[in-house]
Amino acid sequence: MAQFRQCPDTGLFFHKEAENLxxxxxxxxxxxxxxGGILALLVVLTRWxxxxxxxxxxxxxxxxxxxxxxxxxxxxxxxxxILYFAGSTLLRSRLATPRWAWAGFVMMVxxxxxxxxAIFGGKSSVMMTSYVPMRAEPHFYLGLVIFAxxxxxxxxxxxxxxxxxxxxKTYEGSVPLVTFGATVACIIAxxxxxxxxxxxxxxxxxxxxxxxxxxxxxxxxxxxAMGHSSQQINVAAHVAVWYLIAGVIFGARPMSEKxxxxxxxxxxxxxxxxxxxxxxxxxxxxVEWKLFNTSYAxxxxxxxxxxxxxxxxxxxxxxxxxxxxxxxxxxxLRKAPWGNPVFSSMFISxxxxxxxxxxxxxxxxxxxxxxxIHNTIYxxxxxxxxxxxxxxxxxxxxxYLLIPVLFRRKMIFPQAAKMQPYIFAxxxxxxxxxxxxxxxxxxxxxxxxxxxxxxxxxxxxxATAYLLMGIAGVGGVIGVIxxxxxxxxxxxxxxxxxxxxxxxxxxxSFGVPLADSAYTNExxxxxxxxxxxxVEADHGESGFEAPGTFIxxxxxxxxxxxxxxxxxKYLSEVWGIS
Amino acid sequence: xADENNTDEREEDENISPWQQIIDNPFLLLFIGVAMxxxxxTLWGVMExxxxxxxxx
Amino acid sequence: xTSLLPPAQKNWWAVPVGRQEIIWIAIxxxxxxxxxxxxxxxxxxxxxxxxxxAYKVTPAKYQAKVNEMIEKYxxxxxxxxxxxVVAPPDGADVYLLARLWQWxxxxxxxxxxxxxxxxxSIDWNHGFSLQPVNINIQVVPGYEMVLNITxxxxxxxxxxxxxxxxxxxxxxxxxxxVKE
Ligand code: HEM
Ligand SMILES: [Cu+2]
Ligand SMILES: [Cu+2]
Numbered sequence: 001m002a003q004f005r006q007c008p009d010t011g012l013f014f015h016k017e018a019e020n021l022x023x024x025x026x027x028x029x030x031x032x033x034x035x036g037g038i039l040a041l042l043v044v045l046t047r048w049x050x051x052x053x054x055x056x057x058x059x060x061x062x063x064x065x066x067x068x069x070x071x072x073x074x075x076x077x078x079x080x081x082i083l084y085f086a087g088s089t090l091l092r093s094r095l096a097t098p099r100w101a102w103a104g105f106v107m108m109v110x111x112x113x114x115x116x117x118a119i120f121g122g123k124s125s126v127m128m129t130s131y132v133p134m135r136a137e138p139h140f141y142l143g144l145v146i147f148a149x150x151x152x153x154x155x156x157x158x159x160x161x162x163x164x165x166x167x168x169k170t171y172e173g174s175v176p177l178v179t180f181g182a183t184v185a186c187i188i189a190x191x192x193x194x195x196x197x198x199x200x201x202x203x204x205x206x207x208x209x210x211x212x213x214x215x216x217x218x219x220x221x222x223x224x225a226m227g228h229s230s231q232q233i234n235v236a237a238h239v240a241v242w243y244l245i246a247g248v249i250f251g252a253r254p255m256s257e258k259x260x261x262x263x264x265x266x267x268x269x270x271x272x273x274x275x276x277x278x279x280x281x282x283x284x285x286x287v288e289w290k291l292f293n294t295s296y297a298x299x300x301x302x303x304x305x306x307x308x309x310x311x312x313x314x315x316x317x318x319x320x321x322x323x324x325x326x327x328x329x330x331x332x333l334r335k336a337p338w339g340n341p342v343f344s345s346m347f348i349s350x351x352x353x354x355x356x357x358x359x360x361x362x363x364x365x366x367x368x369x370x371x372x373i374h375n376t377i378y379x380x381x382x383x384x385x386x387x388x389x390x391x392x393x394x395x396x397x398x399x400y401l402l403i404p405v406l407f408r409r410k411m412i413f414p415q416a417a418k419m420q421p422y423i424f425a426x427x428x429x430x431x432x433x434x435x436x437x438x439x440x441x442x443x444x445x446x447x448x449x450x451x452x453x454x455x456x457x458x459x460x461x462x463a464t465a466y467l468l469m470g471i472a473g474v475g476g477v478i479g480v481i482x483x484x485x486x487x488x489x490x491x492x493x494x495x496x497x498x499x500x501x502x503x504x505x506x507x508x509s510f511g512v513p514l515a516d517s518a519y520t521n522e523x524x525x526x527x528x529x530x531x532x533x534x535v536e537a538d539h540g541e542s543g544f545e546a547p548g549t550f551i552x553x554x555x556x557x558x559x560x561x562x563x564x565x566x567x568x569k570y571l572s573e574v575w576g577i578s
Numbered sequence: 579x580a581d582e583n584n585t586d587e588r589e590e591d592e593n594i595s596p597w598q599q600i601i602d603n604p605f606l607l608l609f610i611g612v613a614m615x616x617x618x619x620t621l622w623g624v625m626e627x628x629x630x631x632x633x634x635x
Numbered sequence: 636x637t638s639l640l641p642p643a644q645k646n647w648w649a650v651p652v653g654r655q656e657i658i659w660i661a662i663x664x665x666x667x668x669x670x671x672x673x674x675x676x677x678x679x680x681x682x683x684x685x686x687x688x689a690y691k692v693t694p695a696k697y698q699a700k701v702n703e704m705i706e707k708y709x710x711x712x713x714x715x716x717x718x719x720v721v722a723p724p725d726g727a728d729v730y731l732l733a734r735l736w737q738w739x740x741x742x743x744x745x746x747x748x749x750x751x752x753x754x755x756s757i758d759w760n761h762g763f764s765l766q767p768v769n770i771n772i773q774v775v776p777g778y779e780m781v782l783n784i785t786x787x788x789x790x791x792x793x794x795x796x797x798x799x800x801x802x803x804x805x806x807x808x809x810x811x812x813v814k815e
Contacts, residue, residue, distance in 0.1 A: 056802055090639055127799050131760045133776065134801065162604055173641035174602050183604050187611040194612070195620070216760060216776050217630075221623045225615065243638040253637030257647040259656050261601050268607050272615035276623070281772045283754075283780035284630040284689035285623065291674050293619050299667035306663040310656065315638065367674045368683055374771040375762045375797040442769040444762070444797035447805050452795075454806040456714045459766065459793035530640040544655045553659055557666065564670065568677075574768045576682040576749070576785035598648035633690035633779055635700060 002094035003519035007405050010248070013524040014406070016513055017098035018088035022081045022406060024105055024511030025154075026399065029077030030490050032112065033392070036070030037483040039063075040476065044431070047377075048473025049450060049466050056448040060125040063446060065116060067128035071387060072147070072230070073112045078395050079185065079237050080105070080154045085406075086182030086240065087161035092524040093170040096160030104153030111147025114139050127446060129223060132203060132214045141204035145197065152193045155186045171527035177254050177261065178247065181240025184264045189233045191272055195225035220279060228275035234387060235305070236267055238349065238394035242312045245346040245397055249337065252315040253530060255545065260311050266304035270296040277365035281374045290367050302362055309354045310553045313347075314546035321546075329548040345397030345421040352425065353390030356432050359560045361386060369567050372574060377447075377469075378439020385432040388479075389425060396421065399490050408504035408514075409497030417489050424482025430475020438468040440570070685772070688781040694757035697779060701730045705740055713741055713810070720812075728753060731809070733761035733774045735801060738794045738809025746789050746813050755779040761807070762798030771797060786813040 003016040042062045045053040054062060088095045095101060117139065118124040124136035162183065165171060175183070199222040205211045243260070246252040254260045276293030279285055296302060313333075320332030337343045360382040364373045373379065403411050411417055443450055443465050450461055450469065494509035503514040544550055600606055637643075644650055678684050710722045722743040723729050732739045733756040744750060754763055756776040763772040772782070786792075794809035 056805065060799070060802065060804075131798075134759045159604060159608070171641050173645050174598070174647065176640050177638045177642075180601070183607065184611075187604070187608045190608065191612045191615055215627070217627045217778050218624065220760075220773075220775065221627060222620065225620055229615070247638035251637060253643075256650065256652045256656055257642040257644075258650060259652055259660070261647075262597070265597075265601055265607075268611040269614055272611070273619050275615070275619055279623075279773075281685055283773075283775055283778040284687060285626050286687050287678065289622055289626055291671075293623075295671050295674070297618075298671045302670075303660070303663050303667050306667075307656075307660060310659045314655070362670070366670070368677050368681065368685070371683055371685065371771060372769050374773065375764065376769070376771060440769070442764065442766045442795070444764060444795055446799040447797065449805040452806055452808055454803065455808045456716070457793070457808045457810055459795065459808060461766070527641065529645075530637040530643040532643045545653055546655060550655055550659065557662065561666070568673070571683050572681065574683060574770050575765075575787055576783075577770065578682070578684055578686060578783045593649070594646045595648040598646060601648075630689050630691055630778065633692040633696060635696065 002523070003516070003521055004092075004524055005514070005519045006524070010405050012089050012405060013092045015088045015094045016519055017101075018084045018095035019406065020511045020513050021095065021098065021101050021105065022084045022089075022402075023509065025077050025081040025084070026402065026406075027494070027510050028105075028109060029074050029081065029395075030399070030487060032069050032073035032077060033483070034487045034491075035116075036066055036074055037480055037487065039066035039069060040483075041480045044473055044476030044480070046448065047469055048476070049469055051473065052449070057122070057125070059448045060127075060446075061119060061122055064125050064127050065119045068115060068119065071128065072144075075230070075234055075387070075391065076147075076151050077108065079189070079233060080108075080151065082237055082241065082398070083154060083158040083182055083186055084161075086179045087158045087165070090176055090179050090527075091161070091165040091171050092527045093161055093165035093168065096157055096164045098157075100153055101157040104150040104157065107150030107153070108147050111143045111145070111150060114143030114146065116143075118143060129227065130203070131223070132206070132216055132219045135207055138204060138207040141200050141207055145200050145204060148193045148196045148200070151189065155189050155193070158182070158186050169526060170524070173529045176527075177257060178240050178244045180261055181236060181243060181264060184267055185233050185236035185240065187268060188229055188236055188272060192226050192229040192233060195222055195229065199223050199226065217282065217284065220282060224275040224278040225272075228278060229272045231383075231387065232267070232271045232274070234391040235271070236264070238353070238391045239305075239308050239312070241394045241398050242308070242346055242350055243315070245342055245401065246312060246316050246319075248401060249340070249343050250316050250319040252319040253533075255311045255314045255318060259307060263304040263307040263311075266300050270301040271304070273297060274301065274365060277370065280365075280367050280370035287367075294365050294367055299362070305354075305358060306553075306556075309350070309358075309556065310549060312350060313552060314549040317546035317549045329551055333548060339418045341417045341421050342397045342400045345393045345400065348421055348425045349390050349393035349397065352385060352393070352429065354556055355559065356429065357382060357386030357390050359556075359563055360436060362560075363564055363567050366564075366567075369571055371577065372567070372571055373439060375445055376439035377435045377443045377445045379445050381432050381435030381437075381439055384428055384435070388428045389432065393421065393425065396424070396486050399486075403490065403493045403497065404500055407494055407497075407509055408499065408501040409493050409509065410500060411489065412492045412497050413489050416485055420482055420485045420489065423485065424479060427475045427477070427479025427482050431472050431479055434468045434472035434475060438465050438472065441465040441468070443469065682785075686780075686782060690779045690781075691777060692755060692779045694776075697730070697732065697755045698757060700753075701732045701739065704728075704730050709740075710743060720810075723750065726750065730755075731763075732757060733763070733796070734758050736796070736803040736807035738763075738796070738807070741810040741812075743812045743814065744786050746786055746815055749783050749785045752782045752784045753779055754782065759800045760798045761796050761800050764795040764797040765811070766793045766795055768792065773798065786811075789813045789815045
């Protein structure tokens with residue numbers, strides 16, 4: 001008999017097994033973020049020219065570990081927690097086959113430890129991309145494969161849970177939007193992991209001498225089918241988290257279920273094609289292949305993101321206006337709970353992802369513009385805006401939400417928690433913007449010394465480039481402080497936070513089940529459909545429900561257009577290539 | 579368990595748009611989400627790389 | 636908490652969409668199409684397009700081709716390592732080789748003349764990053780790429796490697812001089 005408990009504050013139901021899996025995965029994720037953050041400090045202090053902390057060999061080792069730990073392990077562990085939350089808690093369903101889910105979790109932990117051991121062994125400094133024929137130690141690849149199989153099991157447990165929920169009729173009508181978003185993330189994850197297996201298993205066999213040759217161009221093609229798609233898991237999942245937090249904090253309902261879900265459907269069709277933007281300057285791929293894929297088939301997935309960019313804040317605006325915050329275009333936003341880190345993290349994630357990460361990403365993924373950006377430090381600048389300001393901050397907001405609800409602990413240091421999102425966002429925006437700027441001056445990514453020590457030819461980047469990398473270094477230190485604050489608050493709350501429920505002991509914070517007294521055997525009541533709205537009242541001006549959001553969206557569009565054409569202008573000035 | 583009305587449900591099913599039926603079916607979505615990039619990105623890309631000619635010298 | 640609940644209508648697809656969303660979707664779609672068509676348009680009217688000409692090649696064969704070119708067109712040597720500098724005739728095929736950790740040989744080109752620049756690596760991936768113009772091309776071992784390049788300004792240019800290629804990656808440089 002499945003056991004459930006209901007959170008007295010939010011009314012959410014937690015299935016005992018699912019709850020512990022969420023905790024274990026979320027904690028493992030935060031631990032990986034912590035390691036990734038410490039490594040980030042070493043990396044950023046080395047790329048700060050005036051400090052240049054590490055020697056070359058440790059720099060490349062630490063950079064490999066930073067990429068793997070932060071991008072792969074932190075993201076995917078946390079995504080597993082989100083899947084279990086969206087499948088079990090939001091649908092009021094028991095989790096399908098919890099034993100398999102635990103097996104998956106254990107495999108992910110083993111895989112992660114194995115790969116990190118290979119990296120810190122010092123002979124696998126190949127960057128997370130591990131382009132052949134550069135060779136890492138076999139257990140570098142094997143660890144990644146084991147990790148990926150573990151994650152794949154998690155995806156199937158999630159799909160199984162959808163089936164259970166449907167069969168046991170735990171909800172009425174269609175699944176909630178947030179769960180639908182998680183389903184999209186899960187689907188993208190399955191393609192991602194399949195591609196990963198397709199390339200990493202042969203590469204593992206090659207590393208132990210079983211296969212003699214792996215084609216370097218094919219490797220890049222398939223590796224990026226995994227490497228970029230895994231970023232699309234993040235996008236689909238963090239958009240779902242935006243909707244989730246908007247729903248929890250404001251009681252917001254989607255402006256239109258049809259529009260939001262259709263946008264997600266566009267993700268399923270087109271989002272993963274964009275892996276091609278990593279190969280725009282590669283040899284031999286045809287123009288047709290590049291154009292179709294890099295543009296997500298005519299930018300239809302960008303269209304989808306622009307839609308979410310309107311409907312998420314729009315939903316918040318509508319909810320706020322309903323509460324009477326109707327003055328001017330922006331009262332709803334001014335009077336939002338900026339001191340609540342759940343909201344501030346989420347909203348910064350939304351704005352940062354759109355303005356910094358989204359615009360730069362689409363521009364650099366333009367076939368020809370890639371020429372002036374490929375492999376420069378512009379690229380890390382861009383993806384720290386997407387994956388750190390965007391995804392990581394969304395996860396942070398969700399963590400603040402879950403500390404009382406899931407872990408049943410009161411958050412420690414509430415004042416520090418108020419500041420944390422702003423500190424982190426300030427630092428990471430500096431990293432993103434100044435890396436991008438240095439990239440336009442040609443500074444290379446994954447590069448130990450922009451002074452080229454040891455080469456008699458000599459070349460000096462302009463002094464501005466050194467200055468920009470220095471400012472990015474300052475930003476990086478601020479970002480690491482913000483990230484450390486998050487880890488201290490999150491882990492500290494689990495250990496020292498006031499118990500909101502007597503059963504929530506120390507071990508219980510890390511995945512050990514609560515005592516039976518916390519649960520009942522009673523099946524939760526069926527999840528009802530949202531209450532029908534009295535005919536869409538007009539809350540905004542001139543028949544617009546969310547005029548403030550529309551203005552913000554237009555500001556985004558104008559910035560986008562200007563920045564896009566500026567880059568064409570830059571491109572037109574370089575040597576002719578044909 | 580909340581009361582349920584089966585006939586009611588079935589009746590509504592019939593008017594549901596095919597788009598909604600696609601969106602409500604995770605396994606169909608899974609198929610689309612895997613098939614699209616496999617065909618357009620991976621298979622097409624593999625064919626392109628495989629058909630690069632050998633240098634003429 | 637309505638985004639956490641199933642939609643209010645069983646058949647939510649039939650609920651009409653608000654005017655605001657429709658307008659935004661229309662604007663965004665137009666912008667997406669403009670961005671898409673910029674790329675083929677630039678292929679027709681722009682001067683910077685990555686060509687698709689590429690060949691499979693073995694390191695030995697490519698190395699031989701490079702040596703042959705150096706023999707024909709070498710004009711001097713540079714640095715203590717005596718790296719050859721090649722001044723190919725107008726419009727010639729120029730073979731540039733990437734290897735750990737060097738761009739080989741160095742080139743002397745003329746402004747406003749178009750050359751067929753061949754790029755290949757004989758070991759790992761490298762990144763051709765021409766500074767200070769900032770042209771960046773991936774160099775993949777086993778695949779020779781041919782770019783028709785037209786320098787548009789005289790001066791000394793440096794090729795940086797911007798694909799990580801091991802411990803001396805940061806010291807991998809090459810030179811191109813462009814003369815009036
Ligand atoms: C906490 C603050 C962080 C700072 C200061 C920071 C800084 C940096 C720096 C300086 C680089 C090296 C750029 C280069 O030389 O190519 C880098 C690379 C990278 N970072 Fe971060 N980072 C942070 C957090 C994160 C997080 C949270 C993620 C992922 C969620 C992440 C993902 C990556 C990835 C994937 C790379 C590229 C590794 C590679 O090139 O293989 N970073 N980061
Ligand atoms: Cu190199
Ligand atoms: Cu290199």
